[in-house]
Amino acid sequence: MVKITETCFRDAHQSLMATRFRTEDMLPILEKMDQMGYWSFEMWGGATFDSALRFLKENPWDRIREFKKRVKNTHLQMLLRGQNLVGYRHYSDDILERFIKKAYDLGIDVFRIFDALNDVRNMRKSIEIAKQCGAIIQGCVNYTISPVHTMDSFVKVGLELRELGVDIICIKDMAGLIFPVTAAELVSRLKEEVKLPVCLHSHCSTGMAPTSYYAAALYDVDHLDCAISPMSQGTSQPTTESIVEMLKETDNPTQIKDDYFPELISYFNHIRDEYSNYWIHLAERVDVRALIYQVPGGMFSNLVSQLEKQSSMDKFDDVLSEIPRVREELGWVPLVTPTSQIVGTQATMNVLMGERYKVIIKEVKDLCRGLYGRTPAPIDEKIKQLAIGDEQPIQVRPADLISPEYEKLKKELKDITREEEDILSYALFPKPAMDYFEFRKDPIQQKQKQEQDARGFVIPQQHPERKFIVTVDGDSYEVGVTESGQVIYDAYEET
Numbered sequence: 259m260v261k262i263t264e265t266c267f268r269d270a271h272q273s274l275m276a277t278r279f280r281t282e283d284m285l286p287i288l289e290k291m292d293q294m295g296y297w298s299f300e301m302w303g304g305a306t307f308d309s310a311l312r313f314l315k316e317n318p319w320d321r322i323r324e325f326k327k328r329v330k331n332t333h334l335q336m337l338l339r340g341q342n343l344v345g346y347r348h349y350s351d352d353i354l355e356r357f358i359k360k361a362y363d364l365g366i367d368v369f370r371i372f373d374a375l376n377d378v379r380n381m382r383k384s385i386e387i388a389k390q391c392g393a394i395i396q397g398c399v400n401y402t403i404s405p406v407h408t409m410d411s412f413v414k415v416g417l418e419l420r421e422l423g424v425d426i427i428c429i430k431d432m433a434g435l436i437f438p439v440t441a442a443e444l445v446s447r448l449k450e451e452v453k454l455p456v457c458l459h460s461h462c463s464t465g466m467a468p469t470s471y472y473a474a475a476l477y478d479v480d481h482l483d484c485a486i487s488p489m490s491q492g493t494s495q496p497t498t499e500s501i502v503e504m505l506k507e508t509d510n511p512t513q514i515k516d517d518y519f520p521e522l523i524s525y526f527n528h529i530r531d532e533y534s535n536y537w538i539h540l541a542e543r544v545d546v547r548a549l550i551y552q553v554p555g556g557m558f559s560n561l562v563s564q565l566e567k568q569s570s571m572d573k574f575d576d577v578l579s580e581i582p583r584v585r586e587e588l589g590w591v592p593l594v595t596p597t598s599q600i601v602g603t604q605a606t607m608n609v610l611m612g613e614r615y616k617v618i619i620k621e622v623k624d625l626c627r628g629l630y631g632r633t634p635a636p637i638d639e640k641i642k643q644l645a646i647g648d649e650q651p652i653q654v655r656p657a658d659l660i661s662p663e664y665e666k667l668k669k670e671l672k673d674i675t676r677e678e679e680d681i682l683s684y685a686l687f688p689k690p691a692m693d694y695f696e697f698r699k700d701p702i703q704q705k706q707k708q709e710q711d712a713r714g715f716v717i718p719q720q721h722p723e724r725k726f727i728v729t730v731d732g733d734s735y736e737v738g739v740t741e742s743g744q745v746i747y748d749a750y751e752e753t
């Protein structure tokens with residue numbers, strides 16, 4: 259039996275509508291979905307935390323509370339970036355401990371944990387804490403293609419994760435790069451050699467994921483991540499209904515009761531309509547360029563936006579070709595948050611400056627210093643010399659160098675809030691958290707936000723051809739018009 263994780267509450271809307279799904283719109287369907295035999299709902303973590311504070315003006319912790327009230331049979335699952343938690347830098351161990359315990363106490367019982375570099379030292383502490391809580395832990399092997407990422411290297415990460423006590427190995431294929439034959443082979447080898455249940459997580463970006471899921475199922479994969487049809491395909495996951503149907507005739511069917519599908523489909527069709535302003539239509543297209551340049555879907559739109567800000571879209575193809583070079587020089591890092599942003603930005607600088615590494619971004623220097631962990635292959639010596647000269651990279655786990663942060667932040671916030679969860683929100687995203695605390699006690703801002711939502715403002719990640727400023731009700735907005743004539747607003751937020 260394959261166990262199905264439904265991703266519509268996290269990865270699917272992160273991939274297709276820039277993480278804008280509001281908690282109140284998730285709740286009405288939960289009790290029904292809880293009866294369907296899903297193994298888990300992936301509904302927290304990743305970019306949802308940042309987006310809740312920054313754009314939705316919600317307390318991110320409330321989403322777990324509300325789910326927990328309604329979901330009794332299905333695990334609640336989150337995505338955790340190891341020592342980065344749900345942020346973009348490494349946090350101290352005391353923040354990590356409080357964050358994971360809080361999430362567990364509120365109702366998260368499956369933690370999917372990954373590190374961008376597959377450096378398990380950055381996952382050790384979070385696995386340890388989640389284990390102490392009694393949660394189920396999926397340890398991730400980030401899938402990518404490079405000369406140093408062999409089948410053996412993935413199995414080795416799997417074995418290291420088993421050492422740390424994870425319960426399930428998750429093959430995390432964030433750019434949809436895994437071929438069906440590779441999926442079959444990797445699932446078999448992980449099951450045989452690591453001897454733990456295996457989950458396959460992929461995206462339809464290159465169009466191969468449904469077939470790879472089928473191949474994995476034939477080789478006894480234990481878990482698959484799917485999204486209900488209106489929220490599936492493109493840079494999102496394969497379609498739940500299709501996977502359930504196609505596996506029926508195999509030795510490895512799912513446990514999903516499909517008689518509820520029609521109701522679910524109409525519910526989520528309605529959600530699509532409601533959020534149509536946020537929908538990123540480009541993300542729904544199959545784009546095999548990811549196979550050539552190894553660029554995940556989300557990174558594509560960020561690149562376009564960076565280049566447009568500099569009026570340099572004519573350099574787009576040059577930047578695309580520069581990415582694999584930079585990636586090789588930086589030790590073949592997998593492209594996933596935050597390394598995708600680091601490689602993408604440096605490649606853009608290399609092209610725009612007209613001279614490679616004339617300007618080196620701080621994050622590349624930190625990568626050379628070892629502050630993100632161990633790269634899969636050594637960093638090119640020439641680049642390292644340019645970036646940090648003779649400075650010696652650290653050899654220890656990066657977070658060993660970060661002193662405890664919690665008590666200091668607690669003092670800093672004592673006149674604003676004394677809630678542990680607020681202090682944790684602030685630890686991860688100081689400015690958005692502070693803005694949210696202001697918003698929470700300000701009825702005028704709340705009313706403005708309601709009106710803004712009704713007008714469908716703040717639409718992200720589209721690519722305007724022309725831009726201008728308009729004023730509506732006394733507020734100024736940056737407005738863009740796309741190639742197809744669609745008008746969009748405040749176009750440049752990235753999640």
Ligand code: CO
Nearest residue numbers: 269432459461
């Ligand atoms: Co994903």
